[in-house]
Amino acid sequence: MYTFIKNLLIASGIFFGLAIASINQALAFCNPYSLATGSSIVATSTSSDIDLANMLSLTSNYSVTISSNFTGFKLGCQTSGETLYYRNGIEDGYTVKFSSGDEDYYIKFTASIPVTSKLFSVGFISQDYPASDFDTDITVNAEIADGTTYDTATTTGNAEIPLLYLISSNGSTLYPTASALRGFVATKDSATSASYNELKAFASVNVAFVPVSTTCSIQSQSFTLPSTTLFTLKSGDYSDTQFSIPLSCSGSINSQATKTFNLRAYSNDIVDSANYIVRNASSTSSGIGFQLFNTLSDPLKFTTGYDSASTSLAAMTKGKDLVSSLTAIDIGARYKIFDAANASPGTVVGTIIIYMEYE
Numbered sequence: 001m002y003t004f005i006k007n008l009l010i011a012s013g014i015f016f017g018l019a020i021a022s023i024n025q026a027l028a029f030c031n032p033y034s035l036a037t038g039s040s041i042v043a044t045s046t047s048s049d050i051d052l053a054n055m056l057s058l059t060s061n062y063s064v065t066i067s068s069n070f071t072g073f074k075l076g077c078q079t080s081g082e083t084l085y086y087r088n089g090i091e092d093g094y095t096v097k098f099s100s101g102d103e104d105y106y107i108k109f110t111a112s113i114p115v116t117s118k119l120f121s122v123g124f125i126s127q128d129y130p131a132s133d134f135d136t137d138i139t140v141n142a143e144i145a146d147g148t149t150y151d152t153a154t155t156t157g158n159a160e161i162p163l164l165y166l167i168s169s170n171g172s173t174l175y176p177t178a179s180a181l182r183g184f185v186a187t188k189d190s191a192t193s194a195s196y197n198e199l200k201a202f203a204s205v206n207v208a209f210v211p212v213s214t215t216c217s218i219q220s221q222s223f224t225l226p227s228t229t230l231f232t233l234k235s236g237d238y239s240d241t242q243f244s245i246p247l248s249c250s251g252s253i254n255s256q257a258t259k260t261f262n263l264r265a266y267s268n269d270i271v272d273s274a275n276y277i278v279r280n281a282s283s284t285s286s287g288i289g290f291q292l293f294n295t296l297s298d299p300l301k302f303t304t305g306y307d308s309a310s311t312s313l314a315a316m317t318k319g320k321d322l323v324s325s326l327t328a329i330d331i332g333a334r335y336k337i338f339d340a341a342n343a344s345p346g347t348v349v350g351t352i353i354i355y356m357e358y359e
Contacts, residue, residue, distance in 0.1 A: 030077040030084065030120045030129075032200045042191045043073035043131070043166070043201035052107065052142055052209040053253075058323065060254040061143040068138060068164050068203040070131040075200065077129065081121040083169060084200055086113050086136060089162035091178040095145055096161075097153040098209045103258065107209060108145040111138055111163050138163050140205060144254055157210035160187050164203035171198030212251040214259045214322060218329075218354055221245055225290060225333055230345045233288065233337055240293075240334030245354070247314065247328050257322040260359040263329065264310040265292070265302045269350040272338040276301055278350035285346030287339030292352065293332045300331065308357060329354070 032043040047066050055062040088111055095108045115136050120129055140163065152159065165171075165181050175181045184199070185191045191202035228239035251258060269280040271289050276299050279289035292300040294311070302310040313329050316322060337343050 028079040028082060029197075030075045030082040030200065032196055033074050033076050035072050035074060040196050041073075042194050042196050042199050043070040043075075043134075044188045044191050045069045045164075045201075045203035045205075046071060047203065047205045049206045049208060050140070050142075052207055053211050056107075056142065056144060056209075056254060057252050058255050061141060063139060063141045065137050065139045066205060068135045068201070070135055070201055070203070073131055073201070075120055075129040075134055076126065077120050077122050078126050079122060081119065081127070083117055083119045084134070085117045085167050085169065085172045086115050087165040087167055087172060087175075087178070087181055088113050089165055089178055089181055089204075094152075094161060094178075095150040096159045096207075096209075097148075097150040098157060098159070099153065099155045100157060100210060103211070104148075105209065105211065105253065106145040106147065106150055108143050109161050109207075110141045110143075111161075112141075113138055113164060134166060134201065136164070138203065142207070158206060158208050160204050160206050162186050162202070162204050164201070165199060166201035168198050168200065174198065211253050211258050213358075214249060214251040214257045214261065214316070216247055216249040216261075216263065216326070216356060218245055218247060223333060225335060225348070228335060230288075230343060233335055234340065234343070238334045240332055242330070242332035244328040244330050247326055249316075249322050249326050252322045255321055255323045256319050257316045258318060259316075260318045261316055262308075262312040262357045262359075263314040263354055264307070264312060264357055265300060265352050265354050266305050266307065266310065267302060267350065267352050268304055270302075270304055272336075273303065275299065275336060275338065277336045277338045278352065279348050280350050282349040283347055285344060285348055287341070287343035288335060288337055288346075288348055290333050290348055290350060291336040293334065295330055295332075297332070302352075306355065306357070313354060 031040045034041050046069050090109050090111050093108050093110050098105045162182055175184050185194050188204050223243050225241050226239050267278050269278045271277055271279050277289035277291050300311045
């Protein structure tokens with residue numbers, strides 16, 4: 001009987017010791033808290049938005065380093081604290097399809113995070129860590145992608161990119177891949193309602209990508225033909241001049257045009273539609289106008305309004321290099337008699353309007 005009681009007491013002592021160890025382990029944790037309310041809630045970032053349309057105008061990729069920026073939150077750790085893991089939410093790449101009008105663009109996002117885990121220990125019973133102690137830098141890279149596969153799509157030009165999950169050891173095991181993490185929480189809104197037992201903090205960034213359509217501008221320009229004689233013109237000789245019209249085009253992605261277009265001309269001052277001769281009432285001559293021609297000396301064809309049959313002064317195909325290939329329009333002008341019977345010397349004045357025609 002004595003032996004039985006002794007063994008029972010020893011067994012009870014062992015059981016009691018195990019219970020104490022289990023309680024101590026349960027009390028070792030770190031939870032996020034809102035500084036504003038004092039309540040436990042997943043910490044979320046307040047990163048600034050990134051406008052990619054401008055950043056990707058002349059290049060195919062753009063990188064920026066931002067902070068997770070968990071300002072407004074703290075970590076409260078108990079007993080022995082906890083090791084937390086910094087998981088990359090787009091570790092294998094994350095492609096967004098941006099649809100704008102009839103155009104689709106695919107941008108692949110990747111990120112790098114310099115830290116993988118961190119022990120948040122406790123000096124005595126409990127310890128608080130400010131945001132600066134669990135914040136980290138995140139380098140985000142955006143690259144124009146080929147192909148048509150994507151992870152998410154948007155028609156608004158805006159997308160939220162899930163970058164960082166500060167997560168417990170158990171949570172890291174439950175969600176072993178970036179895709180699994182995004183299935184758990186993918187947005188700031190969903191993070192605020194997630195369990196803080198596993199997810200301690202979530203950092204994302206909002207990106208905007210609304211590409212501007214390619215357009216070109218031409219400053220008003222005048223040209224002067226050299227003086228000549230009526231006799232010279234009637235004898236069939238030309239008096240002409242050649243010049244370049246500077247062209248400034250903008251609205252590109254990776255230096256490439258976002259639209260296919262032609263530059264054409266029209267004039268309200270046409271007096272001979274068969275030969276495309278121009279003059280207006282400000283002219284002091286009679287029966288004489290001017291005709292525009294291209295680098296091959298062929299006359300430019302145009303009418304009194306928008307006309308896709310008019311001569312293309314310059315053209316650009318979507319996806320072609322815009323920045324260096326289209327900088328000026330080379331044309332020429334020459335006197336032309338359209339009414340020989342009433343031709344008389346004087347000035348010749350006329351106006352041509354150049355416009356863009358999109359396909």
